[in-house]
Amino acid sequence: MQKNPTSLFVSFKATRAIPVRNAIRRDFMIQSTLDPGVRRIEYHPTTTLFDCLVRVDALVLDRDDGRFAVDFVDTRSAEDPDGEGVLQVGFDENCLGLMAIGDADVRREPLFTSAREVWRHGGINLHATDRAQVLETLESEGPVQLRALKGLTDTRRDLVQVIYALACEGSVALDLCAPLDDRAIVCAGFSAKSAHVRYGT
Structure with missing residues (x-):
């Protein structure tokens, strides 16, 4: 568009x-x-x-x-x-x-579609406990597959939405050159401790 x-x-x-x-x-x-x-x-x-x-x-x-x-x-x-x-x-x-x-x-796939899908979640307001659970788990476990992260956390909001929202602020990172499924690797982002969160329009 x-x-x-x-x-x-x-x-x-x-x-x-x-x-x-x-x-x-x-x-x-x-x-x-x-x-x-x-x-x-x-x-x-x-x-x-x-x-x-x-x-x-x-x-x-x-x-x-x-x-x-x-x-x-x-x-x-x-x-x-x-x-x-x-x-x-x-x-x-x-x-x-x-x-x-x-x-x-x-426009190459799956990057094109995956990046758009993740970016759609940039405006989501996350509960502090959801954020803390994910970031603390990644800090202690290191990079993990999304399906493993589901077993290690119990978030109020759907975990996938939490992960995508955190990716938009740089708190976590995803490999968007691979398909976004349960095998997607999630790791801590370089701005996980940033206090300033901004999104695109």
Whole structure:
């Protein structure tokens, strides 16, 4: 679904609210937020190219394997049709390189459907005891399959909903490249102790 140009995406990994130009970029930001290998999402609206200020709406991902500027090859800015501005952002931000992302990359399954399903639960208010049970279990047991976690906890709300909501705030992480079923591995997220919880729109 095409998003209103004024819509903003907000994530615990984002350094600021990011304008949502199209559905592909929104889905990519959701997937990056839920990816435990991505530490931070930065937004750079403009850059200077040939002494001119150019709108690029560029994203930079700070990942476990380095910093990368994201080149949405199928949906580049009209002011930067060849991606030169994104390349300049990559240089300016000391990135290791560019990530060329096409529509098909974002829509690959099961990641595409799984990330959307998890993100739907971002607005759920969790009871403190549900949160504590899951996080304490993961702290003591380490990564576990969802079906094992069901036997180790007794949450008020459906455990799957609790896990998905916790994933949206970064308190737990899931492998979304594998199917979301009882065999899905759940592990503690890097922001499990964060007091600031924010969700996308």
